Amino acid sequence: MVKLPHIQERVRLLPYTTMKVGGSADYFLVVKDTESVKEACDWAANAGVSVFVLGEGSNLVVSEGPIHRLVLKMEIMGFAKLHETSTHVTWRVGAGEHWDGVVERSVKLGLTGIEAMSMIPGTMGAAPVQNAGAYGQEIADTMVELEAYDLATQQFVTLKRSECDFGYRNSTFKTDNAGRYVITHVTIKLSKVKPKRPTYESLKRWLDEHKIDDPSVEQIREGVMAVRARILPDPSVVPNSGSFFKSPIVSAAKLAEIEKKFDRVPSYRYGNEYKIAAGWIVEQCGFKGVERFGLKVWDNHALVITNPNSATYNDLRKLVEEIVTAAKEKFGLELEPEPLFLS
Numbered sequence: 155m156v157k158l159p160h161i162q163e164r165v166r167l168l169p170y171t172t173m174k175v176g177g178s179a180d181y182f183l184v185v186k187d188t189e190s191v192k193e194a195c196d197w198a199a200n201a202g203v204s205v206f207v208l209g210e211g212s213n214l215v216v217s218e219g220p221i222h223r224l225v226l227k228m229e230i231m232g233f234a235k236l237h238e239t240s241t242h243v244t245w246r247v248g249a250g251e252h253w254d255g256v257v258e259r260s261v262k263l264g265l266t267g268i269e270a271m272s273m274i275p276g277t278m279g280a281a282p283v284q285n286a287g288a289y290g291q292e293i294a295d296t297m298v299e300l301e302a303y304d305l306a307t308q309q310f311v312t313l314k315r316s317e318c319d320f321g322y323r324n325s326t327f328k329t330d331n332a333g334r335y336v337i338t339h340v341t342i343k344l345s346k347v348k349p350k351r352p353t354y355e356s357l358k359r360w361l362d363e364h365k366i367d368d369p370s371v372e373q374i375r376e377g378v379m380a381v382r383a384r385i386l387p388d389p390s391v392v393p394n395s396g397s398f399f400k401s402p403i404v405s406a407a408k409l410a411e412i413e414k415k416f417d418r419v420p421s422y423r424y425g426n427e428y429k430i431a432a433g434w435i436v437e438q439c440g441f442k443g444v445e446r447f448g449l450k451v452w453d454n455h456a457l458v459i460t461n462p463n464s465a466t467y468n469d470l471r472k473l474v475e476e477i478v479t480a481a482k483e484k485f486g487l488e489l490e491p492e493p494l495f496l497s
């Protein structure tokens with residue numbers, strides 16, 4: 155088999171993830187432009203190897219391996235202003251751009267739309283995959299379209315927002331079309347109109363504490379960063395992959411059933427249903443601060459599983475199973491992991 159230039163073999167993926175678990179991929183290639191994406195995908199198709207796209211590995215749990223794949227490390231960079239009116243600016247952003255760099259840039263220009271998503275780790279290209287979101291904003295609100303290489307048709311395509319089937323931490327890229335697209339560019343539309351005062355409780359409290367009634371985008375970013383720093387461990391210090399479970403979405407009847415048994419159930423309306431905070435569920439099951447198999451459920455936020463002692467993928471699976479079983483027994487709810495498990 156003819157090898158692609160710059161392709162590496164048997165590359166350990168652990169250093170490329172924030173959870174710091176996982177074995178080696180058979181093939182690994184850094185891609186910096188669309189031509190190399192096409193070349194690499196054609197090579198993989200001919201070699202019968204499946205392709206996996208890696209951003210900054212902040213929503214990824216890698217098994218012990220070996221991972222029989224070509225891992226494409228996405229490093230397509232660049233910003234282009236496509237359009238500007240008196241109220242909006244439209245940018246086309248390379249999928250490899252660091253997400254918080256995109257947010258910082260927009261906030262410095264006084265633009266609204268993604269400021270509440272400050273400090274989310276990862277790349278621009280991964281944001282649509284799980285419809286990344288925080289404090290009342292999600293990428294689905296600002297994304298216009300994205301460009302991707304379609305591994306099924308071996309062609310570049312443009313997908314409109316309406317084609318991405320966005321939901322809560324979900325999209326077509328995690329469901330019907332999981333693994334089908336290599337996202338290369340994302341187009342977002344940001345507003346020049348002053349933001350509304352955020353209604354998210356912890357952020358509202360920070361603004362109240364700082365006596366800010368009518369916050370600017372800079373002040374919202376500052377507030378989000380302060381609140382996040384208080385509750386979330388920095389993955390460059392303590393390995394973790396952020397919120398480990400999605401908040402379950404339940405009917406009004408199921409919520410009422412739980413509220414009969416438990417006080418102050420933290421729930422939020424989600425369409426015609428309700429989200430129950432997954433962190434509260436994990437805490438009620440007694441896991442907050444618990445250390446198990448070398449892992450630790452974070453003291454300040456029970457939704458975050460940290461890996462301070464170099465635990466393995468199998469250790470993590472055991473702890474996850476314990477938590478899922480406990481939630482099922484106590485609440486009759488199925489906790490679903492938020493990160494992708496790669497094997």
Ligand SMILES: Cc1cc2nc3c(=O)[nH]c(=O)nc-3n(C[C@H](O)[C@H](O)[C@H](O)COP(=O)(O)OP(=O)(O)OC[C@H]3O[C@@H](n4cnc5c(N)ncnc54)[C@H](O)[C@@H]3O)c2cc1C
Binds near residue numbers: 210284338388494
């Ligand atoms: C401390 C911490 C806090 C976090 N807080 C939040 C939060 O508030 N809100 C939130 O939504 N998430 C949060 N996350 C999760 C994570 O940061 C986001 O999901 C982020 O968008 C993942 O980006 P990434 O580049 O690291 O993706 P990866 O982890 O590298 O990949 C995640 C998935 O996306 C796919 N993917 C990545 N890039 C591409 C591409 N270019 N084309 C196609 N598929 C691709 C991968 O194949 C994989 O399936 C947090 C994580 C941590 C560690």
